Amino acid sequence: MDKEVILEIRNLSVRYRTRKGPIMPVANVSLRVREGECLGIAGESGCGKSTLALAVMKLLPPNARISTGSILLNGEDLVPLSEKEYGRRIWGKRIIMISQNPHDALDPVFRVRDQLEEILWVHEKSQPGNHTAQRESHGHEIERILTGMGIPDISRVLGAYPHQLSGGMKQRILTAMAFFCNPSILIADEPTTALDTTIAAQVTEMFKDLMKAHSTSLVYISHDLALLSELSTSVAVMYAGEIVEYGKTADIASKPMHPYTTALLAALPSASKSRLDSIPGRVPDLSNPTRLCQFSPRCREKGGWCTEEKPELLEVTPGHWARCSKFLTTDTDRSIHGAR
Amino acid sequence: MGYGNTLQNALKNLGLRAFHKIRKQKWVIAKIVRNPSAMVGAFIVALMIISAVFAPWIAPHDPLKTDIEHRFEGPSAHYLLGTDELGRDTLARIIYGARTTVPIIFGVVVLGAAIGVLLGILAGYYSGTFLDKLLLWIFDVISTFPGIILVLALVAIFGSSDLVLTLILAFWRIPSYGRISRTEILSIKNETYVKAAEALGARRWRIILSHMLPNSLPPIIVLGGMDLGVVVMSIAGLSYLGLGMQPPKPSWGGMLSIGYTYIRQSPWLIIWGCVTLVIIMIGCSLFSGGLRASLKPEESLSE
Amino acid sequence: MALVEVDDLKIFFEGHTGMLSLPKAHREFVHAVDGVGFHIQEGEILSLVGESGCGKSTTGMGILRLVNATAGTVLFRGENVLKMKGRSLRRYRRKAQMIFQSTYASLNPRMTVREIVAEPIRIHALEGDEQRIEEKMLEVLETMGLRKADLEKMPNEFSGGQARRIGIARALVLGPELIVADEPTSGLDVSVAAGILNLMCDLRDKHHLTYLWISHDLHAVSFISDRVAVMYLGKIVEMARTKHLIENLCHPYTKALFSAIPMLDPAERISRIILKGEIPSALHPPSGCRFHTRCSYRMPRCSEAEPPFKEIGADHWVSCYLYE
Numbered sequence: 001m002d003k004e005v006i007l008e009i010r011n012l013s014v015r016y017r018t019r020k021g022p023i024m025p026v027a028n029v030s031l032r033v034r035e036g037e038c039l040g041i042a043g044e045s046g047c048g049k050s051t052l053a054l055a056v057m058k059l060l061p062p063n064a065r066i067s068t069g070s071i072l073l074n075g076e077d078l079v080p081l082s083e084k085e086y087g088r089r090i091w092g093k094r095i096i097m098i099s100q101n102p103h104d105a106l107d108p109v110f111r112v113r114d115q116l117e118e119i120l121w122v123h124e125k126s127q128p129g130n131h132t133a134q135r136e137s138h139g140h141e142i143e144r145i146l147t148g149m150g151i152p153d154i155s156r157v158l159g160a161y162p163h164q165l166s167g168g169m170k171q172r173i174l175t176a177m178a179f180f181c182n183p184s185i186l187i188a189d190e191p192t193t194a195l196d197t198t199i200a201a202q203v204t205e206m207f208k209d210l211m212k213a214h215s216t217s218l219v220y221i222s223h224d225l226a227l228l229s230e231l232s233t234s235v236a237v238m239y240a241g242e243i244v245e246y247g248k249t250a251d252i253a254s255k256p257m258h259p260y261t262t263a264l265l266a267a268l269p270s271a272s273k274s275r276l277d278s279i280p281g282r283v284p285d286l287s288n289p290t291r292l293c294q295f296s297p298r299c300r301e302k303g304g305w306c307t308e309e310k311p312e313l314l315e316v317t318p319g320h321w322a323r324c325s326k327f328l329t330t331d332t333d334r335s336i337h338g339a340r
Numbered sequence: 341m342g343y344g345n346t347l348q349n350a351l352k353n354l355g356l357r358a359f360h361k362i363r364k365q366k367w368v369i370a371k372i373v374r375n376p377s378a379m380v381g382a383f384i385v386a387l388m389i390i391s392a393v394f395a396p397w398i399a400p401h402d403p404l405k406t407d408i409e410h411r412f413e414g415p416s417a418h419y420l421l422g423t424d425e426l427g428r429d430t431l432a433r434i435i436y437g438a439r440t441t442v443p444i445i446f447g448v449v450v451l452g453a454a455i456g457v458l459l460g461i462l463a464g465y466y467s468g469t470f471l472d473k474l475l476l477w478i479f480d481v482i483s484t485f486p487g488i489i490l491v492l493a494l495v496a497i498f499g500s501s502d503l504v505l506t507l508i509l510a511f512w513r514i515p516s517y518g519r520i521s522r523t524e525i526l527s528i529k530n531e532t533y534v535k536a537a538e539a540l541g542a543r544r545w546r547i548i549l550s551h552m553l554p555n556s557l558p559p560i561i562v563l564g565g566m567d568l569g570v571v572v573m574s575i576a577g578l579s580y581l582g583l584g585m586q587p588p589k590p591s592w593g594g595m596l597s598i599g600y601t602y603i604r605q606s607p608w609l610i611i612w613g614c615v616t617l618v619i620i621m622i623g624c625s626l627f628s629g630g631l632r633a634s635l636k637p638e639e640s641l642s643e
Numbered sequence: 644m645a646l647v648e649v650d651d652l653k654i655f656f657e658g659h660t661g662m663l664s665l666p667k668a669h670r671e672f673v674h675a676v677d678g679v680g681f682h683i684q685e686g687e688i689l690s691l692v693g694e695s696g697c698g699k700s701t702t703g704m705g706i707l708r709l710v711n712a713t714a715g716t717v718l719f720r721g722e723n724v725l726k727m728k729g730r731s732l733r734r735y736r737r738k739a740q741m742i743f744q745s746t747y748a749s750l751n752p753r754m755t756v757r758e759i760v761a762e763p764i765r766i767h768a769l770e771g772d773e774q775r776i777e778e779k780m781l782e783v784l785e786t787m788g789l790r791k792a793d794l795e796k797m798p799n800e801f802s803g804g805q806a807r808r809i810g811i812a813r814a815l816v817l818g819p820e821l822i823v824a825d826e827p828t829s830g831l832d833v834s835v836a837a838g839i840l841n842l843m844c845d846l847r848d849k850h851h852l853t854y855l856w857i858s859h860d861l862h863a864v865s866f867i868s869d870r871v872a873v874m875y876l877g878k879i880v881e882m883a884r885t886k887h888l889i890e891n892l893c894h895p896y897t898k899a900l901f902s903a904i905p906m907l908d909p910a911e912r913i914s915r916i917i918l919k920g921e922i923p924s925a926l927h928p929p930s931g932c933r934f935h936t937r938c939s940y941r942m943p944r945c946s947e948a949e950p951p952f953k954e955i956g957a958d959h960w961v962s963c964y965l966y967e
Binding site: 044045152166168169196197198199200201202204205223224225226227229230253263264265267268269270271273275276277278279282 | 694695802832833834835836837838840841844859860861862863865866867885886889899900902903904905906907908909912915917918919920921922
């Protein structure tokens with residue numbers, strides 16, 4: 001029985017105006033996140049995953065805009081909403097984003113306790129029902145939440161200014177608060193990339209516990225497929241602004257279909273390998289989107305079919321989609337796409 | 341035989357290195373060209389230099405030739421900007437004013453910057469030591485002395501020939517360059533590329549000349565550009581006080597002074613004097629601003 | 644004789660920086676590297692791994708005389724590097740080079756690639772003829788996959804991976820024997836990092852190089868290194884041959900560290916050990932075993948005296964009372 005779809009992105013494209021001309025860091029992306037599910041978005045730098053997150057959060061820079069597509073949160077399209085609407089109803093309430101750099105998320109001139117109280121207070125105001133008038137009364141609840149997450153030395157941590165805490169500590173606090181605000185959807189953009197290995201593991205384990213406890217829907221963006229394999233149930237692999245493969249994480253990790261995913265997995269170093277497969281060439285120039293497959297110049301499995309047209313995302317096996325012409329095997333597909 | 345070959349090789353090598361160094365500068369020039377206000381500034385500065393060099397060919401009249409019948413005239417077909425109190429052509433005097441002023445201002449800036457930067461580099465490289473503290477103290481002493489009084493005193497002692505004027509004004513400008521280059525060196529000292537040069541085995545002087553100096557130059561060059569205008573004003577001020585250029589030499593400051601005296605007879609003198617100085621200041625300011633923007637290697641031609 | 648022999652290396656930094664220096668009794672020091680010792684055999688790749696503040700980068704810089712060591716010896720082919728001066732130091736620098744962690748920062752932004760790669764040649768006057776300098780540079784650049792046209796470009800015109808290759812080219816041009824690589828793959832995409840890893844392997848084979856590989860990327864380390872030394876708060880806690888270490892994690896910190904790495908294949912995952920608390924300050928390191936404040940196997944003696952660094956197996960060294 002399928003769970004309800006919380007977030008649906010349909011054919012989303014983002015356009016940036018730059019001095020050299022327009023570029024499309026996100027091109028025709030469609031995704032679905034169901035209730036309680038964690039969707040991973042994987043890709044290297046420049047693939048558009050962060051831009052996608054910013055688009056959903058309406059935090060795109062002034063020279064960028066969503067050119068086509070819709071973002072449906074519980075059925076409501078967020079694209080036409082104004083920033084003011086987002087401020088009133090969405091930010092911090094229905095969508096919360098945890099970004100890579102915890103230092104940016106906290107105001108350096110206020111103590112941590114004040115900022116966390118403010119988060120809870122703002123969140124509570126958006127809920128229906130009786131509201132506690134005082135902001136300060138949230139202190140107890142905050143302590144309860146953080147102690148429950150195993151954060152030690154609570155009074156010192158809460159009384160400190162952000163710069164007095166380590167990155168890992170800040171990230172844990174922000175993650176705990178984010179989950180406890182019970183948003184419809186939580187977006188995490190590389191939350192552990194800037195952290196040391198053992199600290200990152202602490203934060204990742206915390207994510208796992210919180211996901212179990214809250215059944216929050218989560219979009220987790222990372223370049224680390226191994227990390228996503230621990231956290232997410234399904235994964236979308238992005239390249240040059242497009243989704244090139246999508247499916248259950250376990251399937252993609254063990255039986256990748258798109259040549260880019262295969263190449264990416266082959267490039268991961270490990271003790272058992274003696275040589276790595278690096279992908280020749282560079283990421284395509286986004287100011288010149290082609291009508292052909294974006295990956296074909298660097299693809300090892302290039303075939304005659306790759307010179308025809310850009311392939312669509314096809315469901316190769318149930319629940320496992322790939323955007324590659326080599327899966328156009330049936331005659332009907334061939335006639336549609338003109339592949340040989 | 342052997343010597344000839346070695347000389348030839350040495351010259352060839354030198355030539356190749358020079359060629360590459362020059363080729364490297366093209367992106368600076370290209371960026372200036374792309375920037376409209378910088379181009380305006382560059383144009384004005386170029387005009388100044390051209391006036392200075394080619395004055396005898398450009399000026400419509402002899403700046404020293406008097407024409408008493410036509411004194412205090414406004415702009416006319418003959419005298420494009422009018423005449424001064426002795427009937428001399430104002431335009432010619434402005435152009436020749438460049439000839440007297442421009443060599444001095446460039447001399448001041450180049451000399452002041454050279455000495456200031458040298459001292460600043462020493463202070464920065466040896467920061468924390470006695471040498472650094474001594475140099476800073478020297479900078480403080482020179483700069484806290486009120487400029488005009490310092491210059492007046494020195495002029496009173498040494499006279500006001502062009503050379504003396506240049507040396508005095510350069511001396512006055514040393515602390516500005518010194519402090520800026522010291523600050524730059526202090527931060528550059530900790531840059532990774534300096535460590536990298538050290539790791540390669542570079543000696544102290546090479547690190548200073550090849551790495552620290554070029555990266556500390558941008559603010560110096562910008563200051564230099566601005567300074568051209570500042571020194572013009574100082575000379576104008578001195579000439580106004582009668583201490584700079586002596587008549588009948590045409591000088592911009594002198595024109596202001598005379599123009600003020602004879603403002604009732606003809607406002608044109610003081611008007612043109614002011615306009616000239618304002619244009620010079622704006623030009624220098626725009627040019628130095630353009631230099632600052634173009635000296636950043638972040639954006640480059642191949643983008 | 645090993646190519647590099649480090650013995651009881653200590654590098655302390657002044658804890659208090661200010662206008663006035665404190666009297667001797669009150670002086671505090673950051674114990675960045677506190678008694679580190681290891682050998683690197685010729686042709687070997689030894690990795691130093693650890694988290695921020697463990698002292699691995701500082702150790703690398705100390706070996707290359709880029710920071711002043713406080714005590715200890717570093718022998719390069721039998722000569723004590725820490726005592727070298729003048730000409731012998733310059734000769735050493737030709738043989739031991741560094742690849743820096745922050746690539747763009749290590750390249751002078753105002754120099755062209757030509758000037759950057761030619762600099763080492765000029766410093767050591769290896770070549771007087773411009774023509775031959777150019778040939779040598781082109782040779783090295785070609786090995787890096789860069790082209791002649793790249794010579795005229797500035798560092799900011801290159802991608803992260805290419806800039807890193809320029810840094811490697813500069814280090815190689817002198818024909819060194821030892822290369823200290825500080826986080827060579829950090830900040831790079833997986834595919835780009837793979838290229839660099841392959842390149843470093845090829846260079847090692849082709850030029851008979853020896854590497855001190857400093858990194859926190861345990862996947863890359865387990866791929867490329869022959870031996871691994873794990874550092875914590877200025878000390879080496881465990882050291883062994885890579886393949887052996889991965890199968891036989893002994894020190895509690897090493898176990899926690901390796902268990903923390905995300906693994907793609909569920910079969911390779913080990914149960915995660917989450918450490919309590921934070922990394923202590925290097926200004927006031929814990930007494931006895933540095934790690935005892937966060938260790939779940941802590942015994943009373945752990946806070947009293949430091950456990951000795953002992954060989955407990957074939958080339959497997961640990962500093963922990965559990966293995967006494």
